[in-house]
Amino acid sequence: MIDNKKVPEQSQQLSRSLNSRHITMIAIGGAIGTGLFLGSGQAIHNAGPSIIISYLIMGIFTFLLMKALGELLLSDTSKHSFIDFVAEYLGPRAEFMTGWMYWICWISLAMADLTATGIYLKFWFPTLPQWVGPLIIVILLMLANMVNVGLFGEIESWFSFIKVAAIVALIVVGTIMVITHKVVNGVPASFGNLVKYGGLFPTGGSSFLMGCQMVVFAFAGIEMVGVTAGETANPKEELPKAINTLPVRIILFYLGSMAVVMAVYPWDQIKTTVSPFVQVFSAMGIKYAAGIINFVVLTAAMSATNSALFTTSRTLYTLALSGNAPHYFAQLSSEAVPKRALNCSSLVLLLVVALNYFLPSKIFQIISSVSTINFLFVWIIIMVCHIRYRQRSQHPGISPMPGYPFTSWLTLLFFISILVVLLIEPATRLSLILFLIFFALLFWQYKLLTRRK
Template sequence: MEPRDQRPWLMKLGAFLIFIYLAKRGAKFMAQEHTKEQHLSRALKSRHITMIAIGGAIGTGLFLGSGSAIQAAGPSIILTYLIVGIFCFFMMRALGELLLADPSKHSFIDSVKEYLGDRMEFVAGWAYWSCWLTLAMADLTATGIYLQYWFPGLPQWVGPLVILLLLMLVNMINVGLFGELETWFSMIKVLAIVALIVVGLAMVALHTKTASGPASLANLVNYGGFFPKGAVGFLMSFQMVVFAFVGIEMVGLTAGETANPDEDIPKAINTLPVRIGLFYIGSMLAIMAVYPWHDIKVSSSPFVQVFAGIGITGAAGILNFVVLTAAMSATNSSIFSTSRSLYSLAQGGNGPKAFQELSRQAVPVKAMRFSSLILFVVVILTYIVPAGIFNLISGVSTINFIIVWLIILWCHIKYRAQHPGGNQFAMPGFPYTSWLTIAFFIGVLIILLFIPATRLSLIISLLFFVVLFVVSRKWSK
């Protein structure tokens, strides 16, 4: 037998080392000088904040995983999105009131320190940092698969590596460029959803025939009614839908870098119900009006199924570009949010002091390099560890997001106890809406306990928070 040619592997290793060298040199160059006055720049504009909020509410799950959600609950998934959207809106209103109580604060993590104490800031801050890091790991790893759609021979590790380096360098230049890039990423996702809704409405209006029959709103009730999977299927759908909303709270990290927080943050939060109605409920209505819910494929995206139904050639390629954009958006958001989380922790004494150092572009460069390095290392590990382990970590991350939301709501209640009148962005219906929202998210966690696929992730998440509490005690000493 002839010896195996090792040159392809040597070339891959060489490329890998070159990228590492360039990343290190680039990061070192960007961090050569630091501002004497350590302040984040307020370069995020109103449109940036609005699109960051939109980008946080739309992930790859809507484009790729909505078929599974539809199969789990049928048309009642529309009601699930509506209910979850309402409670997420209340959580965001609580977050907004906390931020506007003192616009000088860098993020909601600073509010946690003030109203819940140092230890809770440590727990919430490091938990939130880990949430975004693991969430981006899944999306960043998937970019290698998406790129192979156009470049079949491309090694799967090359795409994530290049994308990570580019996004890291973009974030190091200044926060305004991050906001601009995230704006364009969000616009691509929004255009894809609007196109789906317009196509769906046109097919319904024209009674376009598909393989399953004519497109019609009657498809929402003609196949087993609005609740074809009964109460159990309806309740089980809540965990899928809640996971689709993780990331919407990222607006809470932009307070220290927003040009006009008193106007921009309320505007971004108050438009959340409109976005939910248009993007989630509108897309679900369009999909299930075109095809009966039981004919929606789980193996492929419902978006592709609808676009292909009217003869759009290359629908799969178009969607691949959209999900690649969504994955890059998640990674971009992760680099921003993890670095700002570490910056806030360092400012509050619950993280290494080096993480509060800013470059001359007013970017927490050391915090960013640390998070990006860990993100890069874990991306490499995903090609080694079994897929089941990584899926488990991703599940823990999304459950931790829910717990962080509960901490935000708890923090807001403590704030209102000290300031009964609230401020100009007072939570509507307080305190009833606050306690009802807390009860809802706790109810979702209880549902997760009865689902075999999420039970272990929930247990690990709770143990993770216990560990953080123990470590916080050691850190305070």
């Protein structure tokens, strides 16, 4: 039962221990995850080289999303996260539903990433059951997150550094292979391979649209900076810096890596069950390089799970402060960590262990689809919230949204159009229907809550 009492604010003080380096690396970590390292294989299979265009379009709109979110956060740095702004500009019902939907977002994303860890570990241990890895990783990361937010920042910084180093290495090595026309599996490496096997849109325009799900999933979690605001030492200086460097990361990490992968390895030979990064390095004949890259993609999945534990615990904590979750979860430990909320999220994540036991071959696609739809809903809410904020304030805030109001409305319509595409696509239609059912249940639950009040 949800307790509608507000928790005294003075007793709830999160530690502001995240510095500029932490925020920057967390922002990078939010932009690089399992969607790029593992999900890109499925995206390439569906759309071919046109996936590069999909990443570019999605990158532009997620940058606009982040600019809108940044302007919101900087308008009042005393708030814990963007969910507090939803309460102010869209009302308590929207706050309740967005908060719980965002919690589900990260729970489902973490389940997908934990599933990925089980797949990656098979590279070294082919006979290892897929559920063993997720079980061990959840326990280890839960214990690490209990210490303090500073340790989370350090762990995430190193995870992000490893991911960035791997992508840069892939781009550099791949570019050298293209320049020297190194033969891989009988095919010379060349950027001409991007259009040689059926053109830029080899699977047709409809397949290009249907690849949207994995592209969106690749960017899921990019708004995580909006949850760190309450624990950032100097948000007015550090948040804009993290957000404004986003376009460079998108161009380098997504467009660069995908272009190199398909220039070295023909797109129609890329498997969906193994990371394209591992396939490329294996094709080079460097056995240990493939093992190193597999370690990197394993790190990426652990990083996303680490971020999920942080985000879900803070989201549950924020919900408890506003009376939209039991106030039991609003209590902080002596290290200023919402330990009870963290324990709850960790226990829920253990469900993925059972899912990987019963559905090891299908679970990643199912969960990633659910996660994608949930994140799209949250992004839509953020854009609506930003539009309402600008309409009310009538003047731009710190680090304003460029091209407002045109860009805000265009971004909102873009995210809505993707939901329509996912409804048409048979593979994601069931996930969208399940989302709508869960949405209706939350709507009904809030109605019961207000009646009790």
